[in-house]
Amino acid sequence: MVQLDDVFAALADETRRRILGLLASGEICVCHMHEALDVPQSTASRHLAHLRKAGLVATRRDGLWVHYRLAEFEDPAVAGVLRSTLSALHSTLGTDQDRKKLSKLIQIPVKALEKSAKRCC
Amino acid sequence: MVQLDDVFAALADETRRRILGLLASGEICVCHMHEALDVPQSTASRHLAHLRKAGLVATRRDGLWVHYRLAEFEDPAVAGVLRSTLSALHSTLGTDQDRKKLSKLIQIPVKALEKSAKRCC
DNA sequence: GAACCATATTCGCCTTGACGAATATATCAG
DNA sequence: CTGATATATTCGTCAAGGCGAATATGGTTC
Numbered sequence: 063m064v065q066l067d068d069v070f071a072a073l074a075d076e077t078r079r080r081i082l083g084l085l086a087s088g089e090i091c092v093c094h095m096h097e098a099l100d101v102p103q104s105t106a107s108r109h110l111a112h113l114r115k116a117g118l119v120a121t122r123r124d125g126l127w128v129h130y131r132l133a134e135f136e137d138p139a140v141a142g143v144l145r146s147t148l149s150a151l152h153s154t155l156g157t158d159q160d161r162k163k164l165s166k167l168i169q170i171p172v173k174a175l176e177k178s179a180k181r182c183c
Numbered sequence: 184m185v186q187l188d189d190v191f192a193a194l195a196d197e198t199r200r201r202i203l204g205l206l207a208s209g210e211i212c213v214c215h216m217h218e219a220l221d222v223p224q225s226t227a228s229r230h231l232a233h234l235r236k237a238g239l240v241a242t243r244r245d246g247l248w249v250h251y252r253l254a255e256f257e258d259p260a261v262a263g264v265l266r267s268t269l270s271a272l273h274s275t276l277g278t279d280q281d282r283k284k285l286s287k288l289i290q291i292p293v294k295a296l297e298k299s300a301k302r303c304c
Numbered sequence: 305g306a307a308c309c310a311t312a313t314t315c316g317c318c319t320t321g322a323c324g325a326a327t328a329t330a331t332c333a334g
Numbered sequence: 335c336t337g338a339t340a341t342a343t344t345c346g347t348c349a350a351g352g353c354g355a356a357t358a359t360g361g362t363t364c
Contacts, residue, residue, distance in 0.1 A: 066271060074195035092311060102354055107312055126310045126361060139271035146267040150187060150260035223324055228342055247331055247340045
């Protein structure tokens with residue numbers, strides 16, 4: 063059960079918002095995350111753990127890699143806040159740059175990522 | 184110009200969210216605010232100043248009293264985040280209790296406050 | 305088993321920001 | 335001007351939480 067408190071605490075940090083901004087385009091593994099965001103691996107992992115504990119993201123292990131994705135929200139209030147937040151982040155300069163960097167890393171065109179992100183929120 | 188950063192920083196604090204929850208029903212003066220929330224006057228004032236600096240609320244002075252109200256948001260992204268947040272707070276237990284206490288203080292029935300709040304978000 | 309790789313956690317350090325008491329400011333009444 | 339009232343700000347204290355380096359964990363390969 064996702065608590066509203068935890069949602070707002072999670073959204074208060076810029077790195078976590080950048081992570082959510084990327085996850086709006088779909089599942090991403092930790093290594094691509096910390097490279098796209100250009101932060102140390104421990105930082106990416108720490109923030110991902112925070113988001114996971116808050117119930118905002120879910121994980122899937124695939125061998126050595128762990129892929130993160132946005133969770134599905136039962137509570138419509140939480141879902142609404144997340145949707146508007148992702149939509150607000152979508153057109154942000156920072157999100158644009160992060161998405162561009164991710165695009166190169168995973169060899170998927172920016173346009174495709176944007177399309178997924180829009181479908182998501 | 185309201186910055187998204189400031190919005191999320193403002194929403195990260197519970198007292199500030201309670202304030203916004205009350206303001207959804209309309210203009211309120213500081214004294215009613217800190218009584219309804221049952222926090223020291225300096226705490227209410229400090230958080231209101233925070234919200235004001237973030238651009239989320241506006242004020243109107245009337246003699247000794249200062250009335251606070253929600254600001255109007257030009258940026259549709261910010262407006263969207265605020266709308267979904269207020270809507271999420273609306274049905275919260277804490278907001279319910281605060282609204283009940285405010286209702287007694289300003290002698291306006293809870294139903295009327297709820298109606299205004301719903302119209303607001 | 306050992307070596308290796310991706311991810312998670314721990315560690316000490318440091319900044320940010322919340323708190324309530326006390327004080328300052330501003331407005332009004334007499 | 336004086337006193338009273340509502341609001342704002344300052345002050346010292348304290349806890350929460352961010353940081354990156356280093357280390358631990360868990361899974362894969364040989």
